[in-house]
Amino acid sequence: MLATATVPVYWHTISAAGGAGRLSGTAIDQQITILNHAYAPVGLKFELAEVEDAVNTEWFYQVAPDSQEQTAMKKALRKGGADALNIYSTELSDSMRPIRGYATYPWRYRFAESDDGVVLRYTETGNLTAVHEVGHWAGLYSTYENGCSGPGDMVDDTPAQAFASSGCPEGRDTCSQRGTDPIHNFMDGNEDTCRNQFTPGQVERAREVLRVFRGIAT
Known part of the structure; x- marks a missing residue:
């Protein structure tokens, strides 16, 4: 517990x-x-x-x-x-x-x-x-730390992200690595209405x- x-x-x-x-x-x-x-x-x-x-x-x-x-x-x-x-x-x-x-x-x-x-x-x-x-x-770190290169935000289950989100863009994928941008993550820079989670x-x-x-x- x-x-x-x-x-x-x-x-x-x-x-x-x-x-x-x-x-x-x-x-x-x-x-x-x-x-x-x-x-x-x-x-x-x-x-x-x-x-x-x-x-x-x-x-x-x-x-x-x-x-x-x-x-x-x-x-x-x-x-x-x-x-x-x-x-x-x-x-x-x-x-x-x-x-x-x-x-x-x-x-x-x-x-x-x-x-x-x-x-x-x-x-x-x-x-x-x-x-x-x-x-x-x-x-x-922010989920867009280091963009699409290097270690990113040092967390394996947050997909690489080139830059902060805006406008709740569902399905946006700014990097070639696996996974779409984590637009619902608190460590993105998106609108409050989009963000609700840590991984x-x-x-x-x-x-x-x-x-x-x-x-x-x-």
């Missing part, structure tokens, strides 16, 4: 001085519910440990990977250890469009503890963007990576 591990979630809502970016408790609770539904097969239960509101206009508008604003934000706010999920909701820098969020991989934690976590465009709260980004936090191989990989790099056993 699959054991369940509880993952504490520290949610940091970053807002501008004028109020843009503020989220309701209901919106955050809804996102936690969505995460729990998606990650039940992995044996994870996400539990909101704390919601922290930070008003900082620079962090709200200028955060991007490796930016000075992101470094300052995470160093000031991040809580918990490798097993704690920190989510930062913000606007993101204009240079990030149309990216909806990004995350760090588990194996990076020991080299950059303060950088660990998920950064989410605040308007994406309540949908599957967080599910996809938490997948990276758990050690999963057994992804579940196995996430459980092993979480155990080794985050000390989370399920």
Whole structure:
């Protein structure tokens, strides 16, 4: 029987001085519910440990990977250890469009503890963007990682995929390898209405990576 591990979630809502970016408790609770539904097969239960509101206009508008604003934000706010999920909701820098969020991989934690976590465009709260980004936090690659060549996403039961899907294209096959594009997979970039699953191989990989790099056993 699959054991369940509880993952504490520290949610940091970053807002501008004028109020843009503020989220309701209901919106955050809804996102936690969505995460729990998606990650039940992995044996994870996400539990909101704390919601922290930070008003900082620079962090709200200028955060991007490796930016000075992101470094300052995470160093000031991040809580918990490798097993704690920190989510930062913000606007993101204009240079990030149309990216909806990004995350760090588990194996990076020991080299950059303060950088660990998920950064989410605040308007994406309540949908599957967080599910996809938490997948990276758990050690999963996007299904279109490496396109049609190389090891792909390192999971055998997700067919090779050249690029992210759009518009729920049933039967689309962008690579010559066996299988059609996994358009219903959470780790694709498709519309929310299309995505509803992880494969057994992804579940196995996430459980092993979480155990080794985050000390989370399920």
